Amino acid sequence: MxxxxxxxxxxxxxxxxxxxxxxxxxxxxxxILIYSGVNIILAVSLNLVNGFTGQFSIGHxxxxxxxxxxxxxxxxxxxxxxPDLLANPVTANLIFLVSLIAGGAGSAIIGYFVGxxxxxxxxxxxxxxxxxxxxxxxxxxxxxxAIGGARGFTGIPLLSNFLWVYIAVLFTxxxxxxxxxxxxxRTYLSVREDEIAAQSMGVNTTxxxxxxxxxxxxxxxxxxxxxxxxxxxxNPQTFDFNRSFEIIIMVVLGGAGSISGSVVAAIILTVIxxxxxxxxxxxxxxxxxxxxxxxxxxxxxxxPNGLFGTKEIFNFMSxxxxxxxxxxxxxxx
Amino acid sequence: MTEFIQHLINGLSIGSIYALxxxxxxxxFGVLKxxxxxxxxxxxxxxxxxxxxxxxxxxxxxxxxxxxxxxxTLTMATCAFTGYLIETFAxxxxxxxxxxxxxxxxxxxxxxxxxxxxxxxxxxxxxxPQIFAISGEWAIGDLKFNPLQIxxxxxxxxxxxxxxxxxxxxxxxxxxxxxxFNHDLASLxxxxxxxxxxxxxxxxxxxxxxxxxxxxxxxxxxxPLMGVMPGLKAFVAAVLGGIGNVTGAVVGALSLGLAEExxxxxxxxxxxxxxxxxxxxxxxxxxPTGLFGTKTTEKV
Numbered sequence: 146m147x148x149x150x151x152x153x154x155x156x157x158x159x160x161x162x163x164x165x166x167x168x169x170x171x172x173x174x175x176x177i178l179i180y181s182g183v184n185i186i187l188a189v190s191l192n193l194v195n196g197f198t199g200q201f202s203i204g205h206x207x208x209x210x211x212x213x214x215x216x217x218x219x220x221x222x223x224x225x226x227x228p229d230l231l232a233n234p235v236t237a238n239l240i241f242l243v244s245l246i247a248g249g250a251g252s253a254i255i256g257y258f259v260g261x262x263x264x265x266x267x268x269x270x271x272x273x274x275x276x277x278x279x280x281x282x283x284x285x286x287x288x289x290x291a292i293g294g295a296r297g298f299t300g301i302p303l304l305s306n307f308l309w310v311y312i313a314v315l316f317t318x319x320x321x322x323x324x325x326x327x328x329x330x331r332t333y334l335s336v337r338e339d340e341i342a343a344q345s346m347g348v349n350t351t352x353x354x355x356x357x358x359x360x361x362x363x364x365x366x367x368x369x370x371x372x373x374x375x376x377x378x379x380n381p382q383t384f385d386f387n388r389s390f391e392i393i394i395m396v397v398l399g400g401a402g403s404i405s406g407s408v409v410a411a412i413i414l415t416v417i418x419x420x421x422x423x424x425x426x427x428x429x430x431x432x433x434x435x436x437x438x439x440x441x442x443x444x445x446x447x448x449p450n451g452l453f454g455t456k457e458i459f460n461f462m463s464x465x466x467x468x469x470x471x472x473x474x475x476x477x478x
Numbered sequence: 479m480t481e482f483i484q485h486l487i488n489g490l491s492i493g494s495i496y497a498l499x500x501x502x503x504x505x506x507f508g509v510l511k512x513x514x515x516x517x518x519x520x521x522x523x524x525x526x527x528x529x530x531x532x533x534x535x536x537x538x539x540x541x542x543x544x545x546x547x548x549x550x551t552l553t554m555a556t557c558a559f560t561g562y563l564i565e566t567f568a569x570x571x572x573x574x575x576x577x578x579x580x581x582x583x584x585x586x587x588x589x590x591x592x593x594x595x596x597x598x599x600x601x602x603x604x605x606x607p608q609i610f611a612i613s614g615e616w617a618i619g620d621l622k623f624n625p626l627q628i629x630x631x632x633x634x635x636x637x638x639x640x641x642x643x644x645x646x647x648x649x650x651x652x653x654x655x656x657x658x659f660n661h662d663l664a665s666l667x668x669x670x671x672x673x674x675x676x677x678x679x680x681x682x683x684x685x686x687x688x689x690x691x692x693x694x695x696x697x698x699x700x701x702p703l704m705g706v707m708p709g710l711k712a713f714v715a716a717v718l719g720g721i722g723n724v725t726g727a728v729v730g731a732l733s734l735g736l737a738e739e740x741x742x743x744x745x746x747x748x749x750x751x752x753x754x755x756x757x758x759x760x761x762x763x764x765x766p767t768g769l770f771g772t773k774t775t776e777k778v
Contacts, residue, residue, distance in 0.1 A: 281752055435594050435597060437589070438590035445583040446571050446572070
């Protein structure tokens with residue numbers, strides 16, 4: 146019971162912040178806040194695949210782009226002929242909800258077909274297949290004229306806002322937290338720890354991996370939809386391999402297998418990215434990816450568990466705080 | 479018919495370059511069970527090393543077979559050294575770590591080479607100097623051959639023959655096969671496994687470097703991201719042939735090169751890059767061990 150109280154408190158806090166703080170926030174900081182939220186969803190959903198299930202997917206931006214384009218296309222199609230639907234906040238938000246879920250579902254379906262062949266085998270293949278998938282989806286988007294092709298996709302209605310993004314963040318956290326702490330989610334962990342042992346205990350490992358992958362793709366699609374309806378302009382270049390790589394860095398930095406770690410790392414990296422921007426404008430060199438990749442190598446060599454390892458942030462708190470958060474003494478993983 | 483043979487030659491020529499890269503993938507996978515993502519970028523480095531070596535010795539001004547062989551040898555040596563450095567500093571410390579860590583590290587190295595390459599070499603394409611030229615075209619009847627493509631094909635075949643000799647006829651090669659067969663047992667037999675792994679890396683990197691020079695010869699535009707696609711395709715070729723199998727890598731790469739060329743020639747040019755991944759997914763679905771791979775059961 147106490148657990149649900151925490152989530153409710155967070156929900157109330159988001160609503161309070163939305164009405165009490167957001168109207169006074171300068172637009173630049175507001176957009177950083179939104180991007181942090183989108184990145185949190187991406188990092189946490191990738192963590193389900195990379196961290197909790199132990200598979201290595203490097204095409205998360207591809208799923209994000211599917212969700213972004215699909216949801217943007219749907220909301221444009223609905224509102225194109227009757228723009229007054231957007232004027233009414235109820236129908237506008239309803240349309241957004243529908244297009245977000247459709248984007249997530251589309252991304253999940255594609256995730257199923259990408260994941261199934263590669264996940265039957267050892268994890269390494271998934272890396273290559275998802276990498277190739279990310280490229281294929283980019284090339285396909287470039288060639289579909291209905292969604293703008295290389296020109297980019299414009300005319301997306303502004304439907305995302307702080308409330309939407311952070312409620313989606315909360316939902317993602319809630320869903321994945323509950324999932325990995327359920328008996329069902331424990332099968333994912335067992336696949337990560339020892340696939341053969343899991344198999345001999347009767348776990349259908351392929352099923353577990355595909356499920357985790359599809360759920361990850363779904364949330365990436367949602368994140369894409371939120372992103373599309375905030376940026377209002379989509380370009381295939383936005384979802385290239387560098388984007389996938391940034392999400393991987395978030396997962397690795399936060400600790401593969403730690404939800405709160407991913408959240409912290411997503412925020413840190415979003416802010417650092419913005420903080421580096423002035424330096425980059427002065428030197429006119431995009432050295433960010435060089436630094437990121439070097440950072441990843443050093444991290445892997447010296448602290449492969451990232452900030453939190455597989456622990457959650459509560460594990461670092463005093464037992465009293467932990468009881469407050471979890472309502473019980475023992476924590477997950 | 480002429481067109482068909484033309485496509486055949488193009489396919490074999492590009493396929494032989496894939497083969498040089500795929501060999502490195504498959505050998506490293508054999509001894510280390512690691513997909514070395516950075517391998518495609520070693521190939522890119524090979525092209526750039528070749529470019530700078532040719533400029534340094536002004537090989538472009540007197541194109542000859544000697545110039546080509548000089549550039550090739552020096553590039554292979556520098557690439558082998560680069561491979562050695564990468565192995566020593568990035569992969570060796572991770573020998574005992576979970577495999578996914580090494581995989582992530584190799585992605586990191588791949589990106590580091592690509593983006594640092596863009597900073598150092600500049601992201602605009604460079605033109606590979608013509609260090610080897612045969613005037614005119616060779617022709618048999620209507621058939622026209624680009625002599626450079628034939629050269630590339632012959633040199634790659636020679637390199638593969640040398641590799642075959644090293645792997646199957648020398649002590650070092652026997653040690654490599656032993657390590658790839660069973661790492662722990664090999665080390666019990668007194669084989670210095672770490673040194674053998676380093677050597678395998680160097681051998682693979684040298685071949686990839688040679689691929690870089692040869693591709694610069696035929697398609698002279700080189701740029702820091704040129705290694706990404708051939709790297710991925712070479713991996714597909716290695717999987718198609720059965721990863722860990724040397725002959726399989728060559729056969730897989732040549733078939734992939736031919737398949738691509740025929741798809742471009744007869745079906746749809748825009749599907750060129752999608753083909754490799756389609757093949758990969760089909761192979762993974764129906765015959766994950768590849769053409770020549772043997773099924774291994776994982777032991778507990």
